[in-house]
Amino acid sequence: MxxxxxxxxVLLISVxxxxxxxxxxxxxxxxxxxxxxxxxxxxxxxxxxxVAISDKFPGQINEVELDDHKNQFVYEAEVVNLSExxxxxxxxxxxxxxxxxxxxxNISLLGxxxxxxxxxxxxxxxxxxxxxxxxxxxxxxQSHPGLVREVELENEKxxxxxxxxxxxxxxxxxxxILDTENGEMIPVMDRD
Numbered sequence: 001m002x003x004x005x006x007x008x009x010v011l012l013i014s015v016x017x018x019x020x021x022x023x024x025x026x027x028x029x030x031x032x033x034x035x036x037x038x039x040x041x042x043x044x045x046x047x048x049x050x051v052a053i054s055d056k057f058p059g060q061i062n063e064v065e066l067d068d069h070k071n072q073f074v075y076e077a078e079v080v081n082l083s084e085x086x087x088x089x090x091x092x093x094x095x096x097x098x099x100x101x102x103x104x105x106n107i108s109l110l111g112x113x114x115x116x117x118x119x120x121x122x123x124x125x126x127x128x129x130x131x132x133x134x135x136x137x138x139x140x141x142q143s144h145p146g147l148v149r150e151v152e153l154e155n156e157k158x159x160x161x162x163x164x165x166x167x168x169x170x171x172x173x174x175x176x177i178l179d180t181e182n183g184e185m186i187p188v189m190d191r192d
Contacts, residue, residue, distance in 0.1 A: 031068070033171075046148040049075040049092040050134045056099045057081070057088045060126050061133050065150040069093075080107065080115075080123055087114060122153070122160030126180055133162065136183055140164055140176055143185060153180075163188075 046064065053061065059081030067076045075092040089102040107114050115123065125131075137148065146168040154163050162178040175188040 044073065044094055044147060046075060046137065046151070047134060048097065049077070049094065050137070052092055052097060052099050053077050053079060053090055054134070057090060057101075059084075059086075059088070060123050060131070060153070061151070062087070062123075063150075063152045065152075066147070076102075082107070082120075082123055082127055116155075118155045118158060118160075119153075122155045122180065125160070131180055136162075136178055137164070139183065140166075140178060140185055144174055144176055144187070145169060146172075146174070 044066075046066075049064065050061065053064075053075075057079040059079045062078040062080045064075055064077040067074055069076070069091060072093070072095065074094065077090050077092065079088045079090065080086075081088070085107045087105045087107055089104075091100045091102055092098070093100070105114070113120065133151065137151070141148070144166055146166045148164060148166050150163075150165040152163050154161055160180045162180065164176045164178055166174045166176065168174060177186040177188055178184075179186070
């Protein structure tokens with residue numbers, strides 16, 4: 001009986017220690033660990049960033065990424081406004097809710113276009129359909145809860161899609177492809 005109690009005691013001490021070790025080793029590096037801690041503390045979310053950015057800079061969001069700016073997390077984004085022919089690079093501060101313009105560029109200059117024909121076709125199609133990245137991300141987060149770290153519009157082989165990088169609440173990195181034509185979500189194995 002005494003031997004059994006010793007084994008149970010060792011097990012009761014070992015299991016929590018192993019779980020604590022595993023839970024702290026989930027994040028791949030210090031930046032991701034900081035993102036995970038910040039996410040848990042501040043309830044960080046991409047949705048307010050998308051709303052604020054879209055209100056101030058109409059167009060299609062080409063890219064948005066969680067980044068470290070002056071020792072705090074911000075969302076950096078690129079917004080393409082085809083009707084104005086402009087690309088706006090902006091920063092959203094989740095603490096203040098403010099959107100700051102970093103830079104504005106012309107989409108085309110001296111006959112050269114920043115985007116290739118397929119990318120322009122995708123952007124025009126999304127404009128025509130009034131594609132809502134915010135609405136589609138809500139669906140993605142229902143299936144894949146967590147912090148959206150990056151969203152990037154891609155066009156390959158005539159298919160336009162958003163590549164979405166997330167971090168689950170337990171620190172697991174995930175990628176999801178979102179078809180801009182029909183909103184279909186396809187999880188992608190992360191090889192990073």
